[in-house]
Amino acid sequence: MSGASVTGRICSWVEGNLDKDFTLEEMSEELNYSKFYMERVFKENTGTTIYRYVQGRRLEEAARKLAETKRPVVEIALETGYGSQQAFARAFRCVYGCTPREYRRSFVPGQNRISMLLRGNRAGTFLCRGGLAA
Structure with missing residues (x-):
């Protein structure tokens, strides 16, 4: 094979x-x-490693759920394989540059891109579904 x-x-x-x-x-x-x-x-x-791939896919699923549902962050964290909301928030911030709550608040349904202000005047753009943080 x-x-x-x-x-x-x-x-x-x-x-x-x-x-x-x-x-x-x-x-x-x-x-x-x-x-x-x-x-x-x-x-x-x-x-990439299998571990990083799995972590990335879980975070993509979590980001999708944050954007498309109103379910509690802790519920999404546990569903996507994280043992605690804190561990989930740390991993999410590393990849997306913001907390899960900030990500959810910044999302506008129906858009493929979301923009948000990160600390100060620095703007970040996040691509939904498999995109990278800029």
């Missing part, structure tokens, strides 16, 4: 298990690959 096929299987498995707490050992057992093989092939094909 090619590296791209293995990577595709890993990504598909992650997508189906984003809402669950899992380890690389559990993933490797279910996919029938060694943990080290999966990590090496995934990194070669994506340029």
Whole structure:
């Protein structure tokens, strides 16, 4: 099986298990690959680690839920695999440059881009659904 096929299987498995707490050992057992093989092939094909990919996908899902629902932040944090609202807020801020609450307040439904003021007069633009913080 090619590296791209293995990577595709890993990504598909992650997508189906984003809402669950899992380890690389559990993933490797279910996919029938060694943990080290999966990590090496995934990194070669994506340029990132499985852990970072999972974290990024969970944060994308959380950002989508923050923008599209009025559910409590703590509920979204727990649903997306974070053990606490504080851990979720730290990870979210690292990626999006703002807290989950600030992100939610800045979102305007129906737009693909949201703009918000970050500390002082520095403006940041965030792309919804898979975009990068600028």
